[in-house]
Amino acid sequence: MILCRSVAALFFSRNAAAFPHPPDSERADKLRSMNGKRRLDPTLEYYETHAEAYAAATIQVSMAQYAGRFASSLPEASPILDLGCGSGRDLRELARLGLRVFGLDLSSSLAARAARYSMSPVVVGDMRALPFRARVFRGLWASASLLHIPRREISKALAECRRVLAPEGIFFASMKSGVGEGADFDGRWFSYMSEREWSQLLINAGFTLVSIEDNSDHNESPRTGWITSFARLDSWTEQGYP
Numbered sequence: 001m002i003l004c005r006s007v008a009a010l011f012f013s014r015n016a017a018a019f020p021h022p023p024d025s026e027r028a029d030k031l032r033s034m035n036g037k038r039r040l041d042p043t044l045e046y047y048e049t050h051a052e053a054y055a056a057a058t059i060q061v062s063m064a065q066y067a068g069r070f071a072s073s074l075p076e077a078s079p080i081l082d083l084g085c086g087s088g089r090d091l092r093e094l095a096r097l098g099l100r101v102f103g104l105d106l107s108s109s110l111a112a113r114a115a116r117y118s119m120s121p122v123v124v125g126d127m128r129a130l131p132f133r134a135r136v137f138r139g140l141w142a143s144a145s146l147l148h149i150p151r152r153e154i155s156k157a158l159a160e161c162r163r164v165l166a167p168e169g170i171f172f173a174s175m176k177s178g179v180g181e182g183a184d185f186d187g188r189w190f191s192y193m194s195e196r197e198w199s200q201l202l203i204n205a206g207f208t209l210v211s212i213e214d215n216s217d218h219n220e221s222p223r224t225g226w227i228t229s230f231a232r233l234d235s236w237t238e239q240g241y242p
Contacts, residue, residue, distance in 0.1 A: 074099065085110070092117060095118065212230075
């Protein structure tokens with residue numbers, strides 16, 4: 001099962017100051033103290049040791065349809081954070097679409113790879129304890145990343161997403177469609193969602209659901225499809241949350 005890892009304010013960028021705010025040192029110290037004695041979990045270990053192979057396998061997968069919609073929903077040059085940026089594929093595309101992009105990944109190997117490929121600043125960090133101050137990003141992009149978090153901790157990650165997203169900000173996410181959770185043959189942890197369940201998690205976290213789609217073919221394997229969602233953080237909604 002995936003566990004946290006120290007963020008240690010580790011940047012992969014020629015200009016670390018490019019972030020809208022530097023990583024919150026107090027939050028980074030807290031996360032380090034939480035994780036000093038924890039082992040490297042199998043999900044993280046997989047990405048640390050297979051970063052180049054994973055990047056090669058996913059770099060040509062197109063998210064252009066969703067990236068275009070995401071970018072068109074935001075003012076030009078809006079600061080956005082790619083949560084679990086992986087190979088840097090989406091960072092590069094979103095930058096091409098005129099957004100000011102920043103990446104975060106739990107794997108230092110992937111973070112370094114993403115920074116090289118996208119030429120964008122990337123920080124090593126955990127989605128359950130984001131090393132950023134509140135309301136600094138106009139958009140959040142979480143393509144196939146939140147699905148690696150155990151179900152019992154997804155609400156914590158969504159609360160962190162809400163915290164760092166500015167009012168009226170846009171949040172894109174994709175999750176694996178299915179039921180339950182567990183490790184795959186490579187040891188990676190996956191949490192599967194139904195459309196209804198993912199919708200409710202977003203709403204419970206304080207987001208306004210804009211759209212959601214499940215492209216699963218229910219006649220095939222129940223874990224081959226994807227749920228994609230767009231949500232918004234309304235100003236009036238944000239006032240009701242800590």
